Amino acid sequence: MHNLLEKIFGWCYILFRKWGFGDTIAAYLSLFVNIFILSVISYYIYRFFRLFLVTIMSIVARKTKTKFDDLLISNKTAMYISHLIPLLFIYISVPIILNAYNYWETIFGKLVGIYIVLLILWIIRTIFNALKDHLKSIVKFSDKPIDSYIQVIMIVLWMLGIAAIFSEIFDIKIEKLLTTLGAISAIILLIFRDTILGFVASIQVSVNDMLRIGDWITMDKFGADGDVIEINLATVKVRNFDNTTTTIPTYSLISDSFKNWRGMQKSEGRRIKRHILIKSNSVRFLKNEELDNFLNIQLINEHILKKKIEIDKFNSQNNIDTIIPLNGRNLTNLGLFRKYITKYLENHPGLNKDMILLCRQLQPTAQGIPLEIYVFSKDKNWENYEYIMSDIFDHVIASVSFFDLELFELPSEGRGVFIPN
The missing domain is CATH 2.30.30.60 (SH3 type barrels.)
Structure with missing residues (x-):
């Protein structure tokens, strides 16, 4: 390869000397000609490999079922590789063309070497981007933090790439450079603190x-x-x-x-957990004639009849004086209301009956007695869930007055009346 390049770029100096040009002029003229030849050859190498690689990858992508090669095309991997090949040709040719110009050979060689390192990193980045898009299209990996893992790999590669660039610029062996970086690891940890914390966190989140x-x-x-x-x-x-x-x-x-x-x-349902506040002074015992009126409520008429028989039997067997409601057993309007709400919930089509279904009384507060509904809706969609919950509490709030109960509300502030002069 070296002999071939010497033949390509060595003829013009000899030709100019034969034509009678001096040594210095012949050297400069041959330099300009060689640079022109290098540019033309590099351009056609680039055009050839770009056409060749893109065509080959397109053919392979059409014939394979996987979408990974399609993603490589969309990320322009082939195009970046086609840039790399003529760049390598230039890197090899520079020492031959600039053989008589050591200073410029060193500078130009270092610049080309840096560009090669950056281009290799960019090619690897396009491959990983294609891999990331491919993995995200697979159901098994669609919910995994693929971005985090690829970013970590790219950070490591960029660090190695920067080390290679410094090694190229200052002519330091990469082993020595990495040793130096190890010595200043505390500064590196400080600079990349958020990245390191994020990396550890993303692993814990995934695992x-x-x-x-x-x-x-x-x-x-x-x-x-x-x-x-x-x-x-x-x-x-x-x-x-x-x-x-x-x-x-x-x-x-x-x-x-x-x-x-x-x-x-x-899960099989979305939880509804909300309460209303009942005024404690509206809770009272129910008289027999009042129970007869409640028998018209279909959801609880069987419950009332059953309880009425139980209570009458208990009070009769124990010779209870029922004139005073505190004696013996009695139903309360709040207890009957709780039973009604429970039956209403059991018949509501939007609730999951296989999960907890509860209407319970919580610890009384200064604002009243909390009556909590604890159930699960079948539909977990937010919009439908809110509709089901609102539908239930619309009915609950409207039902309170039927049981001679009152909801707690803060007293509204009186508004002044404007009296004209």
């Missing part, structure tokens, strides 16, 4: 399956409430339900708490 692309998460600290659309080495992107985007540092997922709704989405 522990804490987060996947497509998960719905809530993180109040960063105002995030939506679907995860991207997991990178340093950040996690969340598309909120108002179509804004929140960027969260990856390591915050380990250091801070967040809510992942994946479990709910995979």
Whole structure:
């Protein structure tokens, strides 16, 4: 190869000397001619390999079922490789063309070497980008933080590339350069602190399956409430339900708490847990004649009849004086209301009856008695879920007055009346 290049670039100096030019003029003229020849040959090498590689890759892409080669084409891998081949030819030819010009040979050789290193890194980057897009199209890897892993690999490669560039510029062996970098590792750790933290966090997130692309998460600290659309080495992107985007540092997922709704989405229902406040002074015992009126409510008429028989039997056997309601057993309007709500929930078509279905009384507060509904909707879609929950509480609130109960409300402030002069 070296002899061939000497024949290609050595003839013009001899020719100019034969034509009678002096040594210096012949050297400069041959230099310009050789540079021109080098440019022309490099250009045609580039054109040939670009056409050859793109054509070959296109043919292979059409005949294979995998989409990886299509992604290599879309990422222009073949085009960058076609740049590399003539660059290598130039790198080999420079010492021959500039043999008599040591200073310029050194400078030009170093520049070409640096460009070769950068181009190789760029080619590797396009291959990894194609690999990333290919893995994301596979269901098995679609929810994995592929971006994080590729970014880590590229950071390592860029560090090696920068080391190679410094080695080329200062003529230092790369082993010595890496030893020096090891000595200043504390500074490197400080510079790449967020990257290292993000890398460790992304590994923990992946290994522990804490987060996947497509998960719905809530993180109040960063105002995030939506679907995860991207997991990178340093950040996690969340598309909120108002179509804004929140960027969260990856390591915050380990250091801070967040809510992942994946479990709910995979379960058989979405939880409804909400309460209303009943005024405590509206709770009372029910008289027999009042129970007769409640028999018209179909959902609880059987329950009332059954309880009425039980209570009458108990009070009769124990000679209870029923004139005072505190004696013996009696039904309360709140207890009957709870039973009605339970029956209503059991018959609601939007709830999952195989999961917990509960209407319970919580610890009384200064605002009244909390009556909580704890159920699971069949439909987990946010819009439909809100509709089901609103439908239930519309009915519950409207039903309160039928049982002679009252909801707690803060007293509204009186508005002054304007009296004209």
